[in-house]
Amino acid sequence: MSMRVGDESGRARAESNDAGLAPTATVRSPRGGEWRRALRSFRRHTVAMIGLGFLVFIFLACFVGVHFAPSPTEQALLEPTHGPSWDHWFGTDEISRDELSRVLHGGQVTLKLAVGVAILTTVIGVLIGAVAGFYRGWVDELLMRFTDLWIALPALPFLAVAVSIGTVSLGPLGSLDLGGPLGMTLLLSLLLWGSIARVVRGATLSLREREFVDAARAIGSTNRRIIWRHVLPNCLGPIIVNATLVIAEAILVESTLSFLGFGIQPPTPTWGNLLTNSISNIEDTWWLVVFPGAVIFLTVLAVNFVGDGLRDAFDPRRQVRA
Amino acid sequence: MNAAAGFGDDLQPALQVTGLTVEFTLGRAVVRAVAGASFSVQRGETVALVGESGSGKTLSALAAMGLVDPPGRVSGAVRIDGQAVLGLREDEWRTLRGRKVAMVFQDPMTSLNPAHRIGRQVAEAIRVHDAGVSRRDARDRAFALLERVGIAPAAARARDYPHQLSGGQRQRVMIAMAIANQPDVLIADEPTTALDVTTQAQVLDLLRDLQREMGLALLLITHDFGVVAGIADRVVVMYAGRVVEEGPVDAIFASAAHPYTRALLASVPTVGAARGGLRAIVGAPPNPGEIVAGCAFAPRCPLAEDRCVAQVPELRPVAEHQRAACVLADQIAAGRLSP
Numbered sequence: 121m122s123m124r125v126g127d128e129s130g131r132a133r134a135e136s137n138d139a140g141l142a143p144t145a146t147v148r149s150p151r152g153g154e155w156r157r158a159l160r161s162f163r164r165h166t167v168a169m170i171g172l173g174f175l176v177f178i179f180l181a182c183f184v185g186v187h188f189a190p191s192p193t194e195q196a197l198l199e200p201t202h203g204p205s206w207d208h209w210f211g212t213d214e215i216s217r218d219e220l221s222r223v224l225h226g227g228q229v230t231l232k233l234a235v236g237v238a239i240l241t242t243v244i245g246v247l248i249g250a251v252a253g254f255y256r257g258w259v260d261e262l263l264m265r266f267t268d269l270w271i272a273l274p275a276l277p278f279l280a281v282a283v284s285i286g287t288v289s290l291g292p293l294g295s296l297d298l299g300g301p302l303g304m305t306l307l308l309s310l311l312l313w314g315s316i317a318r319v320v321r322g323a324t325l326s327l328r329e330r331e332f333v334d335a336a337r338a339i340g341s342t343n344r345r346i347i348w349r350h351v352l353p354n355c356l357g358p359i360i361v362n363a364t365l366v367i368a369e370a371i372l373v374e375s376t377l378s379f380l381g382f383g384i385q386p387p388t389p390t391w392g393n394l395l396t397n398s399i400s401n402i403e404d405t406w407w408l409v410v411f412p413g414a415v416i417f418l419t420v421l422a423v424n425f426v427g428d429g430l431r432d433a434f435d436p437r438r439q440v441r442a
Numbered sequence: 443m444n445a446a447a448g449f450g451d452d453l454q455p456a457l458q459v460t461g462l463t464v465e466f467t468l469g470r471a472v473v474r475a476v477a478g479a480s481f482s483v484q485r486g487e488t489v490a491l492v493g494e495s496g497s498g499k500t501l502s503a504l505a506a507m508g509l510v511d512p513p514g515r516v517s518g519a520v521r522i523d524g525q526a527v528l529g530l531r532e533d534e535w536r537t538l539r540g541r542k543v544a545m546v547f548q549d550p551m552t553s554l555n556p557a558h559r560i561g562r563q564v565a566e567a568i569r570v571h572d573a574g575v576s577r578r579d580a581r582d583r584a585f586a587l588l589e590r591v592g593i594a595p596a597a598a599r600a601r602d603y604p605h606q607l608s609g610g611q612r613q614r615v616m617i618a619m620a621i622a623n624q625p626d627v628l629i630a631d632e633p634t635t636a637l638d639v640t641t642q643a644q645v646l647d648l649l650r651d652l653q654r655e656m657g658l659a660l661l662l663i664t665h666d667f668g669v670v671a672g673i674a675d676r677v678v679v680m681y682a683g684r685v686v687e688e689g690p691v692d693a694i695f696a697s698a699a700h701p702y703t704r705a706l707l708a709s710v711p712t713v714g715a716a717r718g719g720l721r722a723i724v725g726a727p728p729n730p731g732e733i734v735a736g737c738a739f740a741p742r743c744p745l746a747e748d749r750c751v752a753q754v755p756e757l758r759p760v761a762e763h764q765r766a767a768c769v770l771a772d773q774i775a776a777g778r779l780s781p
Contacts, residue, residue, distance in 0.1 A: 330552060331547055331549060331552040331553045332552065332553050332554055332555040332556075334509065334547065334553075335545075335547055335553040335554070335616065335619070336555075337509060337539065338507055338509065338539055338540070338544060338545040338547070338620075339539060339540035339544065339566075339567045339570055339619055339620070339622070339623075340535075340536045340537065340538070340539035340540035340541065340570050340571055340623075341536075341566075341570050342536060342570075345566075345570065349555070349558070349566065350555050350557075353555070353557035353558065354555070354556065354557050356557075
């Protein structure tokens with residue numbers, strides 16, 4: 121399972137980002153900031169641009185195109201379940217609903233969840249990582265052991281228990297269905313923020329030793345200002361790359377969980393849920409496995425391509441050849 | 443206490459360092475990087491703090507800024523405008539840094555944040571101390587500061603990122619940030635070491651002009667006697683964490699009284715003396731962790747006697763305003779002994 125961000129991968133990422141932090145200033149540098157340079161580099165990254173194009177297409181399809189697709193709930197009762205046709209591009213499911221519409225609706229849920237998880241993990245991870253790396257000492261020790269705890273948490277039992285609890289009451293805030301889209305977003309965020317925290321901590325540890333941090337202290341900047349203005353802007357690259365990879369991870373994890381029955385509970389359609397029932401009938405209704413599966417696969421691939429492109433774009437060592 | 447001030451004893455120095463000690467504990471060993479250094483800088487005065495690498499120059503300066511991080515321990519006394527500052531809380535320090543005492547660092551390549559435009563960085567130096575100033579006012583003041591340090595046209599150059607500037611221009615930006623809040627004391631830690639020779643002169647000129655204009659107390663850390671001769675009023679020579687000699691710049695060049703100062707001056711290459719090759723000081727300075735009995739320079743000193751290793755020589759007056767920590771100082775200054 122790709123769910124647990126393993127120790128190695130987290131550390132390896134942290135290291136590669138550490139090393140890639142120092143933007144070597146050369147006289148040859150073109151005008152414009154780090155950002156414009158990264159953007160230029162990204163645009164030259166063909167695979168990443170293809171990935172980005174596909175993602176834009178998927179998002180448009182799920183959030184705009186869905187309105188032009190047949191209804192996801194309407195059952196074509198007179199027609200038997202059938203494969204792809206002009207009327208139903210992805211075929212119809214076991215109760216004669218349009219599969220394309222269901223994929224697009226499921227995509228809305230899954231993509232929202234993935235982006236939500238990416239945002240939440242980034243916020244938590246950046247906060248904890250930056251504080252741990254900047255203050256070091258016992259603060260670092262405490263926060264990083266806390267991070268380890270969440271990284272080491274066995275995800276499946278944790279989610280199984282959480283989902284079986286179902287709806288919890290949050291007092292005046294109302295109630296939260298842990299098996300619903302929002303609940304699942306929160307649960308996955310809790311499980312996935314560790315790697316970003318580690319990356320940001322590593323980056324902060326190296327950035328805080330840079331002279332411009334001393335210079336900022338020498339003009340009387342507060343620690344908060346130093347973290348916000350001097351440390352974080354210089355590790356935005358690694359942060360963005362990681363957030364992107366979390367999107368891919370969240371899509372995969374959600375699909376896996378839903379497939380196993382620990383994810384977002386039906387009848388809410390998600391990409392994972394679509395696969396749950398159809399896999400047992402793969403010989404008769406192959407399109408119910410192939411199309412949702414292909415969409416998941418291609419989307420995750422595209423996100424990873426974009427992530428690779430971003431990583432290269434923010435890596436100054438790759439600029440020399442360009 | 444004020445005897446340390448050299449001349450102008452009746453005035454309160456803008457920066458007064460007395461018996462400053464900076465120690466680090468590494469495992470069981472206590473490393474004393476600065477061992478009881480005393481010196482002071484008056485308003486409108488430029489003092490050069492001279493010494494080789496590891497002599498404690500930079501650490502003394504950082505201690506005066508409250509920027510020595512644990513495990514470093516600072517003791518002694520530092521007064522800025524008469525206010526005792528050692529032991530202040532971090533938030534109390536923050537109100538002083540930039541406003542009372544500011545610092546220009548050695549390497550302008552790394553002292554600016556690569557992620558922000560220089561105009562914004564200078565404006566930030568203003569906003570740090572004045573939360574009430576509007577973005578627009580801060581920007582206008584940043585432009586004026588940039589113009590003042592010779593980055594022109596400021597409005598256009600303010601949009602540059604640090605990597606688009608030359609080393610000298612970056613150091614000018616650093617200086618603009620340092621003087622943004624009209625500090626009384628400006629510490630410049632080898633501000634020209636990373637620059638090429640022509641740029642060095644320009645940056646030094648700028649520092650001297652600003653010092654006169656603003657009446658700054660300028661503490662210039664350097665190991666370059668060319669810089670010292672060009673800009674300093676007084677010289678403080680440090681060796682192995684101690685002040686070994688101090689005096690007016692003319693006196694130091696004409697009649698240095700400490701063998702180490704003499705050796706430093708002799709090792710400055712001059713154009714005429716090319717045939718003789720470079721004169722280096724024999725040996726190496728003691729490791730900060732090493733305990734040297736008596737004078738720390740004795741092992742390398744050609745004039746060392748038995749009494750040199752017996753006890754640490756005190757700073758004693760050898761001439762008006764000139765003091766040296768050497769048992770033979772009087773004879774050396776008078777020219778009767780030559781190392």
